[in-house]
Amino acid sequence: MKIFVIGAGQVGTTIVQALHDDHDVTVVDLDPARLEPLAHRYDVSTVEGNGASRRVLAEAGLASADLLIACTSRDEANIVSAMMSKAVAPRTTTIVRTTNPEYLEVWREGQLDVDFIVSSEVETAHAISRSIGVPAARQTDVFADGQIHLVEFDVEEGSSPTIVGVPMRQAPLPNDSKIAGIIRGEKMILPGGNEVIRPGDRIVVIGSPAAAQAWGELIAPGSGKVTDVVIFGAGRAGTAIARVLLEQGLGVRMIEADRERARMVAEALPRARVFHSTGVEPDFLERERIGEAQVAIFAMRDDMKNHYAATLARVHGVGFTIAIVHDPPAIEVFEHAGIDVTINPRAVTAEEIVRFAHDPRTQQVSMLEGDRFEVLDITTRPGSEYVGKAFRDMPIRGALIGAIVRDGTAIFPRGDDILRAGDRAIIFTESKRVPDVEQAL
Amino acid sequence: MSTQAGRARLIGRRRSLAVDLRGVANLVGALTKYLSLATLVPAGVALGYGESPWPFLGAGAIGGAVGVSAELATRGHRRLGVREGFLVVSLTWVVAAGIAALPYLLSGEPQLSKPIDAYFEGMSGFTTTGATVLTDNQELSRSLLFWRQLTQWLGGIGIIVLALTVLPRLRVGGRQLFESELPGPEIDSLRTRIRDTTRTIWLLYVALTVVLAGILWAYDLTGIDDAMTGYDAIAHALTTIPTGGFSTRFLSIEEFGAATQWTLVLFMILGGANFALLYRALVRRRPQALARDEEFRLYIALLAVAALVLCAQLVAEGIADGEEAIRQGVFQAVATMTTTGYSNADYVSWGPLALMTIAGLMFVGASAGSTSGSVKVVRHLLLGKLLRREIDQTVHPELVQPIRLNRKVVDERTLRAGSVFILLYIGIFIAGALLLMLDAARVGLDLTVLEAIGAAASALGNIGPAFGFAGPLGSYEPFSDASMGLLALLMLLGRLEVIPIVVLLTRRYWRNV
Numbered sequence: 001m002k003i004f005v006i007g008a009g010q011v012g013t014t015i016v017q018a019l020h021d022d023h024d025v026t027v028v029d030l031d032p033a034r035l036e037p038l039a040h041r042y043d044v045s046t047v048e049g050n051g052a053s054r055r056v057l058a059e060a061g062l063a064s065a066d067l068l069i070a071c072t073s074r075d076e077a078n079i080v081s082a083m084m085s086k087a088v089a090p091r092t093t094t095i096v097r098t099t100n101p102e103y104l105e106v107w108r109e110g111q112l113d114v115d116f117i118v119s120s121e122v123e124t125a126h127a128i129s130r131s132i133g134v135p136a137a138r139q140t141d142v143f144a145d146g147q148i149h150l151v152e153f154d155v156e157e158g159s160s161p162t163i164v165g166v167p168m169r170q171a172p173l174p175n176d177s178k179i180a181g182i183i184r185g186e187k188m189i190l191p192g193g194n195e196v197i198r199p200g201d202r203i204v205v206i207g208s209p210a211a212a213q214a215w216g217e218l219i220a221p222g223s224g225k226v227t228d229v230v231i232f233g234a235g236r237a238g239t240a241i242a243r244v245l246l247e248q249g250l251g252v253r254m255i256e257a258d259r260e261r262a263r264m265v266a267e268a269l270p271r272a273r274v275f276h277s278t279g280v281e282p283d284f285l286e287r288e289r290i291g292e293a294q295v296a297i298f299a300m301r302d303d304m305k306n307h308y309a310a311t312l313a314r315v316h317g318v319g320f321t322i323a324i325v326h327d328p329p330a331i332e333v334f335e336h337a338g339i340d341v342t343i344n345p346r347a348v349t350a351e352e353i354v355r356f357a358h359d360p361r362t363q364q365v366s367m368l369e370g371d372r373f374e375v376l377d378i379t380t381r382p383g384s385e386y387v388g389k390a391f392r393d394m395p396i397r398g399a400l401i402g403a404i405v406r407d408g409t410a411i412f413p414r415g416d417d418i419l420r421a422g423d424r425a426i427i428f429t430e431s432k433r434v435p436d437v438e439q440a441l
Numbered sequence: 442m443s444t445q446a447g448r449a450r451l452i453g454r455r456r457s458l459a460v461d462l463r464g465v466a467n468l469v470g471a472l473t474k475y476l477s478l479a480t481l482v483p484a485g486v487a488l489g490y491g492e493s494p495w496p497f498l499g500a501g502a503i504g505g506a507v508g509v510s511a512e513l514a515t516r517g518h519r520r521l522g523v524r525e526g527f528l529v530v531s532l533t534w535v536v537a538a539g540i541a542a543l544p545y546l547l548s549g550e551p552q553l554s555k556p557i558d559a560y561f562e563g564m565s566g567f568t569t570t571g572a573t574v575l576t577d578n579q580e581l582s583r584s585l586l587f588w589r590q591l592t593q594w595l596g597g598i599g600i601i602v603l604a605l606t607v608l609p610r611l612r613v614g615g616r617q618l619f620e621s622e623l624p625g626p627e628i629d630s631l632r633t634r635i636r637d638t639t640r641t642i643w644l645l646y647v648a649l650t651v652v653l654a655g656i657l658w659a660y661d662l663t664g665i666d667d668a669m670t671g672y673d674a675i676a677h678a679l680t681t682i683p684t685g686g687f688s689t690r691f692l693s694i695e696e697f698g699a700a701t702q703w704t705l706v707l708f709m710i711l712g713g714a715n716f717a718l719l720y721r722a723l724v725r726r727r728p729q730a731l732a733r734d735e736e737f738r739l740y741i742a743l744l745a746v747a748a749l750v751l752c753a754q755l756v757a758e759g760i761a762d763g764e765e766a767i768r769q770g771v772f773q774a775v776a777t778m779t780t781t782g783y784s785n786a787d788y789v790s791w792g793p794l795a796l797m798t799i800a801g802l803m804f805v806g807a808s809a810g811s812t813s814g815s816v817k818v819v820r821h822l823l824l825g826k827l828l829r830r831e832i833d834q835t836v837h838p839e840l841v842q843p844i845r846l847n848r849k850v851v852d853e854r855t856l857r858a859g860s861v862f863i864l865l866y867i868g869i870f871i872a873g874a875l876l877l878m879l880d881a882a883r884v885g886l887d888l889t890v891l892e893a894i895g896a897a898a899s900a901l902g903n904i905g906p907a908f909g910f911a912g913p914l915g916s917y918e919p920f921s922d923a924s925m926g927l928l929a930l931l932m933l934l935g936r937l938e939v940i941p942i943v944v945l946l947t948r949r950y951w952r953n954v
Binding site for chain 2: 277
């Protein structure tokens with residue numbers, strides 16, 4: 001594939017690093033000092049110039065490109081690059097990186113002529129949601145902008161008797177969810193209605209965020225929900241995280257040092273409790289019992305502030321700390337301080353873009369149990385044998401469609417729903433069957 | 442360079458007043474002119490009943506002449522801004538009450554022969570209060586009684602126009618509370634929109650009046666209510682929708698049957714609802730808008746609680762029972778809280794808890810965007826939210842809590858204006874009650890604390906009847922002339938929501954430096 005990468009910053013570099021081996025990559029940036037090290041290290045061609053300029057793109061040979069990735073740190077420049085690309089080469093797929101979730105919203109409504117858009121803030125928020133969303137889960141993955149959750153649980157003796165030991169068709173399973181698979185020792189069972197869940201099983205559930213929470217409560221009663229998350233910093237990143245967590249029904253407190261910003265966020269998020277404070281005043285931390293929070297997330301712009309605040313929060317007794325780290329080398333410093341999870345927004349963004357670049361049709365994959373199982377996110381072809389069929393009539397061939405995304409909205413299909421061409425199917429299957437599944441759809 | 446004289450000329454002399462009085466006189470004159478035309482209606486009624494139309498035609502002529510001459514004398518002076526607005530609004534109500542008083546004086550009616558009494562009655566009409574100096578309203582001619590009813594209807598429509606067009610520009614806060622409910626795009630073309638909105642609300646006001654008059658008249662024609670007549674039907678429709686409270690009957694609504702009383706309860710509740718909300722619910726057929734509106738929900742809840750307390754009292758004290766107890770309790774709660782001031786029973790003889798409840802209701806009022814007086818439910822609602830926030834913040838001083846009304850964030854300035862209003866309102870009420878006491882001591886009137894408090898609260902809240910001699914079947918006639926003047930001022934303050942008038946008392950209003 002011939003790929004254009006606009007912007008040779010951290011995101012661009014990570015993308016180049018991942019793609020240069022298999023693809024023909026051209027990097028465009030205004031700053032020769034950023035291009036030079038790339039040209040030295042990887043086998044890529046570099047173009048010095050404005051990636052939002054039609055002339056520059058045309059001269060660099062964009063017309064023959066398959067994919068354009070606009071990942072500078074400027075949202076508007078990225079969008080303009082994508083627009084120019086559509087003008088020069090209408091058949092080139094475009095991916096845009098944005099830091100503003102509003103553009104994501106506009107794109108989802110079909111108002112932005114871009115093939116794929118990745119928001120660092122939203123990706124970061126989903127990454128955080130994966131690590132704390134369902135505490136009882138072994139693993140959580142998020143698809144379709146957070147609308148679909150995949151959760152893997154260990155069923156134990158203490159799990160709710162309403163679902164364990166009862167044929168599944170009689171068990172009161174949470175709405176909008178489906179058991180995608182039961183892993184019993186070496187066996188993988190694609191469950192039918194007569195199947196019974198037993199203690200010791202490992203189950204994979206696909207469902208809405210609320211259903212994932214409900215499952216967590218069924219599998220490990222009293223493991224409870226995370227009801228008290230404190231987010232330090234109510235900037236774009238902090239707000240995006242709060243939005244995602246609130247949607248899942250978690251209790252969110254936010255701390256913001258800027259008065260105006262705090263007020264804005266308090267107005268925008270009625271269910272969050274927003275405090276105007278720097279978050280490092282011992283009096284404040286004591287008064288608000290920040291130490292009793294289950295999770296603290298540090299989403300301020302300054303790594304050093306995040307580091308200090310996180311360390312202080314640990315001193316006050318917060319059990320689980322997650323920090324956003326902007327400068328990759330700083331990750332080590334955070335880990336050294338005992339911060340449990342570090343997330344680099346640019347790395348998360350680059351990963352997401354690379355995943356899409358590998359195969360635009362398969363938007364996201366996720367591995368379970370090492371690499372025994374895979375979850376695919378595949379857009380169905382018009383010619384597929386499954387298109388036009390009701391879900392109950394689909395032959396079971398070691399794969400299960402847990403959810404579909406139609407026009408940007410997640411649907412958890414019932415037996416009489418019908419699969420249409422263009423639907424994105426979220427499929428759970430064994431890794432060895434992946435090629436068959438891709439073939440079939 | 443310039444000579445001293447030249448410099449002095451350039452600098453000029455300081456203007457003594459920063460308010461364009463001539464412009465104000467011009468506009469008030471024009472409004473007076475139009476208002477005088479309203480006297481033609483009772484003149485027509487007088488002709489119909491074979492009574493003398495001259496008191497009305499005379500009043501119209503005087504009002505018209507004063508208005509036209511004020512307008513002509515100040516022609517060309519139309520520099521009207523926000524500052525002048527305060528004065529225009531206040532003066533218009535002062536003059537309107539004067540026009541209302543003229544027919545009373547010209548008719549030679551002995552109960553209204555003193556100018557201050559006639560003015561009190563006129564102010565009580567135009568402010569939709571319903572307090573009266575009459576000891577026997579049956580002595581008045583039908584046309585004069587009709588004029589009395591009509592002043593309340595005109596006062597009601599006046600306050601609607603004011604609330605929609607003038608008060609908001611004066612930034613007294615009324616607009617924001619009212620506006621938040623109005624449908625349609627926000628800024629588009631503000632001017633057309635205000636005009637459209639005003640017309641819509643007017644039409645609703647007129648339509649409600651017509652419907653009520655029709656229903657009451659139907660009670661007469663079908664014999665459901667023997668006491669009802671066509672005249673009474675129209676007369677009471679004119680004072681129900683603006684939550685006024687004047688009646689053409691000696692015993693007020695007590696003279697009518699149960700059906701009429703219940704109908705009036707319903708229409709008083711409607712008259713006390715936000716008209717913009719009513720428009721949505723009734724005209725746009727979206728009744729769920731009522732249930733979703735926080736103020737309306739609290740309004741109905743408070744009415745229900747007050748009615749329950751009164752009904753329980755009536756039964757417990759053995760004053761009434763069965764349907765009658767419910768009817769009297771509900772009616773009185775609604776009449777007081779909507780600041781209408783009708784009565785269907787003389788509550789003066791009810792127990793102390795009932796009186797306390799009624800006194801408390803005088804400070805509640807109905808919804809913003811209605812013609813009711815007093816504090817209004819939405820201000821209580823916002824104050825309650827403000828208090829809760831203050832209390833929350835004693836424990837969590839850093840907590841940022843925007844206050845929301847119907848899910849929309851309320852501007853901090855609006856909140857402050859609401860709190861300031863309530864403080865001023867209570868302050869003026871206390872001052873009013875004290876002054877009434879003082880004046881009573883001066884003239885040797887035997888005034889009880891409850892009577893003084895009741896009269897001040899009732900006048901300020903535009904309700905009407907108070908306690909003791911000024912109760913529902915009583916009259917304000919025993920008060921001295923000075924007290925009558927004070928009560929008229931309280932009515933005016935209450936009607937214009939205090940601030941536009943208080944502003945006039947500040948030096949900074951009149952001068953730039």
